[in-house]
Amino acid sequence: MFLSLFGSRLQSLFVYLSWFIAGLLLTFLVSCTTSVSNPSESIEFWTMQLQPQFTSYFQELNSSFEQKNPPSKVEWIDVPWNAMESKILTAVSAKTAPDVVNLNPDFASQLASRNAWLNLDTQIPSEVKDKYLGKIWDGNSINLCSAENQCEKIIFGIPWYLTTTITVYNEDLLNQAGVSQPPQTFADLAAVAQQVKEKTGKYAFFVPFVANDSNEVLQSFVQMGVSLLDENGKATFNTPEGLKVFQYWVDLYQRDLLPPEILTQGHRHAIELYQAGELALLGTGAEFLKTIATNAPTVYEKSNVTSQITGDTGKKNVAVMNLVIPEDTDKSEEALKYALFVTNGENQLKFTQQANVLPSHKDAIASYISSLEKENSNDILIQGRKISAQQLEEAEVLIPPVKNIGQLKKIIYDNIQQAMLGEKTVEQAINDAANQWDNSTRS
Secondary structure, rough: OEEOOEOOOOHHHHHHHHHHHHHHHOOOOHHHOOOOOHHHHHEEEEEEEEOOOOHHHHHHHHHHHHOOOOEEEEEEEEEEEEHHHHHHHHHOOOOOOOOOOOOOOHHHHHHHHEEEOHHHHOOOOOOHOOOOOHHHHOOOEEEEEEEOOOOOEEEEOOEEEEEEEEEEHHHHHHHHOOOOOOOOOOHHHHHHHHHHHHOOOOOOOOOHHHHHHHHHHHHHHHHHOOEEEOOOOOEEEHHHHHHHHHHHHHHHHOOOOOOOHHHHHOHHHHHHHHHOEEEOOOEEEEHHHHHHHHHHHHHOOOEEEOOOOOOOOOEEEEEEEEEEOOOOOHHHHHHHHHHHHHHHHHHHHHHHHHHOOOOHHEEEEEEEHHHHHHOOOOOHHHHHHHHHHHHHHHHEOOOOOOHHHHHHHHHHHHHHHHHHHOOHHHHHHHHHHHHHHHHHHHH
C-alpha cells in the first residue's frame, strides 16, 4: 500500500525491452539539447522527474556547490520517471553514464550486482556514514560473491529522501460498517474487510498482485515474520509461516474481500477507487493527501490517517531514494563530494520540506520533526506527515537489495494468483514458487 511522491513507482526490469527504444531516443534528445560549456569540468547529475517543480531548488543548490568548489560545474539533467531505467542501462553499457545518478535501491542493486557502481564503503569515513539512519544506510548494500564463494559487502548508494506508508481511511465507510478503529495489523485488516463488505457492499482495501507494480505483498511476508531468502540467495519462505501468508491472501480473494482487479491493476487503481468513495482504506505516502484533496475534496473531508498496517513483527517499511556514482566515472572524487553535498543535513532539510518527503540525514530529521511538532493544525496532511516522520525510528527497507528481486516478486505473485484462481492448492503454489526461484538462481 505504498506510493511515493513521484509515482507508484519502482518500475520493473521486466519492462526494459519495451522502454529500450524510448531510452535511446531520449538519450539522443538530451545529447542534442544539453549545452555544457566545458564538459571535462562538469559533474553530470541525473534525477528522476523533478522538473519543473524543483528547478529553482536545484539551480540554487548547484550554484552554491560551484561557488564552494571551483572550478567544478554541475550539469543537471532531469529524466522522466519511466525512461530512467532504460536510459541508465544504455549509458552504463556504453560507459557514458553520468557522474551521479538518482535511483532507488531496488533498481540500483541490479546494476550493483554487475559492479556498475563505486563501492562507497571504502570511500566514505565512518563519521560521515554515522550521520545517516543506520537501517537506511544498510538498505544500500549488497553482498557480491565470486565463483570461489568469497563475498564482499558493497555499499552502492548514499541515502537521500524517504517516504513511509501511512493508512488513509474513510471514516464514513468505517462507521457504516460498525468499525470504530482503523486496523493496525493484517489480522485486523481481514476482520475489517469482512465487516465493510457485509455492511456496505464495498471493499475495504486494494493490494496489487502485479509484478511490475508495488512491493507491498512481498513486504507483507516480512511483516508477518517470514524470511524470504537466506544469505546464499535461496528461498526460505517455504515454511509454515510462509504458507500462512500465502493462505491469508488467497482466502481474502476467494471470499471476495479483495477487488478482482488486483490481478491486473496497480496501485494507481487503488487511489482511483479511494477517491471515488469505493474503498475504505488506502496505504500511501503522506504527500499524496494533497492529490486526494484536489481530486476528491468530499472524500478528503471524510478522511483521517493512522499508521502503516503491519504484522505481529511490528515492522514498518520505508521507501528510499539514493544517489549512486558509476564505477567508470573519471570524476569520482568530485562526484562523491557533490553527492555528499546534496545529501547533507542542511540541503536534505530544504528539499524534504519543499517536497513533503522525509530526510535520511539525522541532523535534518531532528529539525524536520521539531518543525512538525510546532504545527497545531488538525489538517490530516499535517497529521499524516507527523505519523510518517515518527515511523522513521522503526522503519527499515524490508526487501533488501538482492540480485533479480523483480524475478522473485513475479514468481511469488504469479503462484499466489494461481492459488487464488483455484489452479493450484496453496501448498503447491508455495512449493512451486520456492522451486522456481531456486532453479532460476542456478541458471
